[in-house]
Amino acid sequence: MRIALITPDPAHPLLAATTALLAPRHTVTAIDPRRATKAGRGPASPLADVYLLKSRTPQALALAHDLERRGARVVNGAAATALLQDRTAMAERALAAGLPFAATRTHASLTELAAGPPLPGPVVVKSRRSAKDDLVARVDSAARLRELAAARPDAREPVVVQDFAPNDGWDHKVWAIEDRLFAARRRSELAEPVAAVGPAGPPQPGRGPTVPLGADQLPSGWAELTRRVREVFGLDVYGVDFVEVVGRDGRGTPLIVDINAFPGIREQPGAPEALAALALGNGRA
Structure with a gap:
């Protein structure tokens, strides 16, 4: 071949x-x-x-x-890959299919968003177009939003806004190649800083180490949701980013915050x- x-x-x-x-x-x-x-x-x-x-x-x-x-x-396919580059279209397709995807609002630009009415509580602001080094930031105040708009060279490009969902502070990454699943979790860059690795040192911002997971270690129902994403978007190689939302009763439920076509799936035995x-x-x- x-x-x-x-x-x-x-x-x-x-x-x-x-x-x-x-x-x-x-x-x-x-x-x-x-x-x-x-x-x-x-x-x-x-x-x-x-x-x-x-x-x-x-x-x-x-x-x-x-x-x-x-x-x-x-x-x-080219169409499926292109659709996932548009976070607005991605959210619309996922929510219409009944997937537990984060509710997503679209704005003409970060500049316009910063000049508008105050945001209702903590939110996550992302570039509408998914790309390397795009905008993904938690915003807790109007001042922080204005600061972000002033600092970003792409502040006049479209953005999406998702309400920040209280969670356990870990991103759960699930990757799929057809029906074969691979998984890991890592500290979210939107969570509180994690302690430095080593005997001493102040907390460090950003991500901590990636912790591999077996597909059988995923919470109940997450594997089925991942495979449902394949059906909804017509994918064969893809990744689904989950957070576990913690309710008032202390129980966690899955929320999909992003879907990627053909992710790297690094250091996962069996992926090649x-x-x-x-x-x-x-x-x-």
Whole structure:
């Protein structure tokens, strides 16, 4: 089989390990979407049996769309990948399907939001477009919102707002390759600072270490919710970010705060094997 990776980084650990598994019997090539041109992907270019879309840039999505129009199989599909770049559309699709997704409001810009009425309590403000190094910040006051708007170079781009849900302070990351699930948890960057690792030291802001979890260690019902995301969004390789919302009775319930197409799934035993099997199973007849 001929398998093509749409990525600017074929050395990514997941892709490199998958390539090592496939290469002895199959041809694996990488296409950098930054360098792909229409001339290079025109009718004269033979199609691979399957393309793995490990990039979400406009160039990568345009390339994937072109390949699909020519009859190529692309995992994940270009339309599904593009939808998850728009946090407004993502929330609308998830909520319409009955998933426990965070209620999401859209605003024309961070600047406009900061100039508007006071926010009703703590919120999480995110860039509407999901991308590397985008805005994800907890805002507890009008002053903090104005400060954020003044500091961000993208303050005039659309944002979404989600009410901050009281939770246990940990992000639960669940990744899926078809029906195979992988999981971990790590201290949320929106939570209180965590203590420094070592014998002494002040609390440190941001994330703490990632703690691997077996899929069987997920709270009851979370695996089923993750697989439901696949059905709703038409995905084969994806990630779901959960927080556990703590109610007044002390019980926790899952809340989905983000969904990603083709995440890195780093340091998860069995992930390269699952991705290799997915590629082979999706090859064109």
